[in-house]
Amino acid sequence: MAKSASPSSVPRRRSRPRAASPTRAPSGVPCSARRRAKRSSFASPPAISPTRSSASASRGAVAMDWADELAQQAVGPQVVNDSKTPSGTVHVGSLRGPVILDVITRALRAQGVRTTLLYGVDDLDPMDAQALLTPDAIDREMGRPLAHVPDPAGDCHASYARHFAGIFIDVFAGLGINPDRYYWMSDIYPTGAMDPYIRLALDRAPLVREIYRRVANVQHPKTWHPIGVICPTCGKVGTTIVSKWDGERVYYECRADLVTWARGCGSSGWISPFGGAAKLPWNLEWAAQWSHFGVTIEPGGKDLSTAGGSRDRSDAIAREVFEREPPLNVPYEFLNIGGRKMSTSKGRGAAAHSIAEVIPPEQLRFLFLRPRPNQAIEFDPEGTDAIPRLFDEFDRFAAATAGREVKGELTPGFEATFRYALLDPEADVAAEAAAFRPAFAHLALLLQIPGVDVAARVEAEKGSPLTAHERGILDRRVAAARAWLDGYAPDTARLTVRHDALPDAAGALETEQRRFLAGLSTAAKAASPAGGDAWQTLIFAAAAAQELPARRAFEAIYLAFLGRPNGPRAGWLLASLDASSVLVRLDEAAGVAVAGAAEGGAS
C-alpha cells in the first residue's frame, strides 16, 4: 500500500517544530476549555494514523474502502469538523468535502467509535463579493461581517449569511448529510468562548508573525496583530488593522484604503477585542475552532492543503500558539468538469441544485466517494454518457452487494461504497441493494416514445409489481432522465421522428428491405393495427413473409422513420404516430426503393 493516501500531517508530525518559548497553557484558559483541549489532544492525531494500513491489512480477509481504512486507525472518540464561509451559492464541486466528512463519520460509527460531526458557519467573515448587492449597498455593506449584512433576497432570513448558509444546509440535508450541530461564529464569539484564544494570539503576536513568515513566506509589519476588530463606527471588519495590545485593549484603525474591495471609515481608538467585538483572522480562527471543539479530523480541499497554504499555517498556529496538535487532515482533490475546473461564470459545473435535477443524491454521493479523496474526479456530463454510466456503475455495485453476479471487476470495498452512498445511514442495506433499479439509459429511451406506460414496462422487466420503494426509485430516475434529455444528453441518445420527409439515410435501404416495407404497408392497410402489440405482430409477420431476418426488418423501419439503423421498440413507435402518415411514409420508403434501384441499374 505504498501509494495509499498518506495525509500530509503524518510525516510533518515527526519534524514538529517547537515553539520558541515552550510555555504551558496560560492560566487565562478556562478550565472547561482546557480540559476539552487536553482530552482531545489525547484522542487526536496521535490516535489516528492513516497510511500504515500496510500489506497485512490489504492482504487481509476484508477488503475495505478508503473510509473504513481510515476509520480503522481511530482510537478514542472523534470529532469531525469543517466550516464554510456563507458567501454565495454552492456549486457541485464544493459538495465533495461535506460528502467526505459524512462518509468518514459513518465509517467511524460503523466501527463503534463515538463520533461527533460538526459544521461551522464562518459568518463573521467580511462580505467581499458585491455581485449580489445593489449599487447603493456596496459601499455600505462591503467589508462588514456576513452575519450583519441584510438578506439580499429580502425573505425572512436575519442576514446575508443566514440566507446563504440556509441554502447549503438544505443541500447537505438533501444529500443525507446531517451534522450533529451547526455552529455559527457570530453566536460563538459573543459567548466569550473565543476570548482565551484571542488573548493568546495577541500575547504571542510576534510568534504569529514569525509563523506566517516561516511557513507561508508572508511578511506582516512589526506592528501587525492577529485580530480583526469590527469597527464600532461603521461596522466593517475587513477594513480594520490593529497595531497595539496593552493586555486588555487593542488600538485599531479603520482604514479607507486597507483593502481595495471595501472602504473603511477612518475611525480609530482603543477597544476591548473580547466578547464579539473582534474576530480572529482566518488561520487563527480555524486553529481556535480545533481547540474549542476538540476537533480530531478535518478534511481540507486542495486549495487549503497545499504546501505553505492555509492548512500549514493553521497547523503551525495550533501547535505553537494554542499548543494543541492539529486534527488529522484528509486532503481531497476537486471535481473537474470536462477536464477543467468548474466555473459558474463559464457555465461549467452548475450550481448544486441544478445538477441535483439530473443526479439524484445517492448517485451524487457515489460519484464523490468512490475514488480516494486525493484523486481528482473527471466528470463531463454534457453531451456524453457520463451520467447514464454513473447510474450503471451504481447499479452494478448494488447488484454485487445483493450477492448477484456482476460483470467485470469490482473495486475492493464495494459493499461499503454502496452502503455509504445511501442517503439514510440507518438504511437496510440488503433491502436497498436488492431493490429493482431500471437502467437509466433504457428509461431515457422509453421516455421518448409517446404513449409508453413506463411504469408498466419497468414492471414487466422486473417480472413482478414494484414495491413502493422501487416506485420511488423509478420516479426519481424518470425525473432525472427527463432532465438529462433536456440539457445533457448527446444527440445519439435523442430520438427524433422525421415527420417532414423521408430521412436521407433511407437511401441506404436495400431492395429486400423496401419490399418488406411495401408488404408491411399493405398488411397495415388491411389490418389497421391499433396498438404497439398489433404493429409488432404485423412487423414480424411481414418480415417472415419476405423471409427477411427480423433484425433487417427493424432496421428498415428505423431508417425510414428515424434516419438511423436502430431505435426503440418499433411497434410502439409506429403506434404512437399518426396512422395515415405512417402508411404514407412506408409507401414512400418502399417507392424510393424502386427509383433508387432504377438509377443504380442505369449507371
Add this chain to the structure above:
RNA sequence: GGGCCGGUAGCUCAGCGGCAGAGCACGGGACUUUUAAUCCCUUGGUCGUGGGUUCGAAUCCCACCCGGCUCGCCA
C-alpha cells in the same frame, strides 16, 4: 517559482514487484415478439520518455516531458 494529482485499449478507469485487465464504445453473432433490451464471441496496448535497482518493473528509485488543478492577497 512551490505543492498536489494524473499520463495503462477509442473513452472512463482498476492493477502498484510475478502471464497487461474491466466497464462502456466498436466489430461479429444469437434472439418468432423486452430489437438502443437481453445473451455470446471478437478486436483493440511502445503501461508518457530515458536511465537505474531486480532473476523479474506498468508497479520500486532517479531525471525529464506532457496535462490539470492549487498556493505564493483575503477568507
